[in-house]
Amino acid sequence: MNITILGIESSCDDTAAAVVQDGYILSNIVADQEVHKKYGGVVPELASRAHQKNIIPVVEVALEQAGVRMEDISAIAFTRGPGLLGSLLVGSSFAKGFALARKIPLIEVNHLQAHILALFLREKGRNFDVPPFPFLCLLVSGGHTQLVVTRDYLEMKVIGQTIDDAAGEAFDKCAKVMGLPYPGGPAIDKFSLEGNPGAFHFTKPKTEKFDFSFSGLKTNFLYFLRDEVTKDRDFILNNRADLCASLQATIIDILLDKCIKAAEETGITDIALAGGVSANSGLRKAFGEEAARRNWALFIPAVHYTTDNAAMIAITGYYKYLKKDFAGQDSIPLARMKP
Numbered sequence: 001m002n003i004t005i006l007g008i009e010s011s012c013d014d015t016a017a018a019v020v021q022d023g024y025i026l027s028n029i030v031a032d033q034e035v036h037k038k039y040g041g042v043v044p045e046l047a048s049r050a051h052q053k054n055i056i057p058v059v060e061v062a063l064e065q066a067g068v069r070m071e072d073i074s075a076i077a078f079t080r081g082p083g084l085l086g087s088l089l090v091g092s093s094f095a096k097g098f099a100l101a102r103k104i105p106l107i108e109v110n111h112l113q114a115h116i117l118a119l120f121l122r123e124k125g126r127n128f129d130v131p132p133f134p135f136l137c138l139l140v141s142g143g144h145t146q147l148v149v150t151r152d153y154l155e156m157k158v159i160g161q162t163i164d165d166a167a168g169e170a171f172d173k174c175a176k177v178m179g180l181p182y183p184g185g186p187a188i189d190k191f192s193l194e195g196n197p198g199a200f201h202f203t204k205p206k207t208e209k210f211d212f213s214f215s216g217l218k219t220n221f222l223y224f225l226r227d228e229v230t231k232d233r234d235f236i237l238n239n240r241a242d243l244c245a246s247l248q249a250t251i252i253d254i255l256l257d258k259c260i261k262a263a264e265e266t267g268i269t270d271i272a273l274a275g276g277v278s279a280n281s282g283l284r285k286a287f288g289e290e291a292a293r294r295n296w297a298l299f300i301p302a303v304h305y306t307t308d309n310a311a312m313i314a315i316t317g318y319y320k321y322l323k324k325d326f327a328g329q330d331s332i333p334l335a336r337m338k339p
């Protein structure tokens, strides 16, 4: 019998639903929330309201596109955390109601584990390699920057993490200073393509072992722009591509340096990237080049599975279903969680 999992993701500002059958994606629907754009960041209160409005239509489209009926769903998996509590509550309440009505298992998913398990999503008619265990994963998103030794689908150990801002926050906050729209990562990625990464030099942190830090870089970037703008009002506009390219190169260097160190110390040469920032074209390229130099086998999810989506929730639900790791109706969302 097929194992068909409906996945629900609502941890931040994307309302998403997906159907994964026996590890293969049948549908993957994401409704992003335009409402935050004018505020330059996610407004939690508005996010939960938008989830409430979007969740049923998004699930309906996911089922329709997958060509499955509600009766075909074996279990429903939802993001338990980490994330915004009001947003998580919408997805978890929906999932509980669905499981209760359909009399099917309810599965809690850790959003961070799910970003990593996106590496195992399969599409019919498309072959790609999946990482062997153990592999070292650099998980880079809007809220997290971690180095995770992944020993099995659901067995992960964080060996390094950011002591302040996440890499995605560094992209987003620096983009905001330059007047770019939220989220800033994709915009910086785009402008970087035309800029000189060596044009400006920014601070790189000194952190313990495999830990990261990005708040010093953010402050350095802010003060540098403030000083330059007092000399030339149009400094940002006139140097936008070079600023983006130089900032992006600094963030990539920080990430790559720690990953090299962790690979050397753990002896792991199967390296993976995951999370929204791993959509970055410069990061993908830099890791590709480093992998060739160091004989790493490199694994990166397709770009549309790096940012928040429900297919990654459903695939994690699939592996938990195989282990019969089910949740009760007393499950509560958690704002903070480790992978």
Ligand code: KG4
Pocket (backbone or CB within 6 Å): 012, 140, 141, 142, 143, 144, 167, 168, 169, 171, 172, 183, 184, 185, 186, 189, 275, 276, 277, 278, 279, 280, 281, 306, 307, 308
């Ligand atoms: O994983 P994700 O979708 O959500 C979280 O779990 O946080 O990551 C969102 C982050 C944002 O900070 C966004 O700016 C960043 O991923 N991001 C990028 C790119 N696409 C998304 N950062 C750099 N380059 C990109 N192309």
Ligand code: ZN
Pocket (backbone or CB within 6 Å): 111, 115, 141, 142, 275, 276, 307, 308
């Ligand atoms: Zn995420």
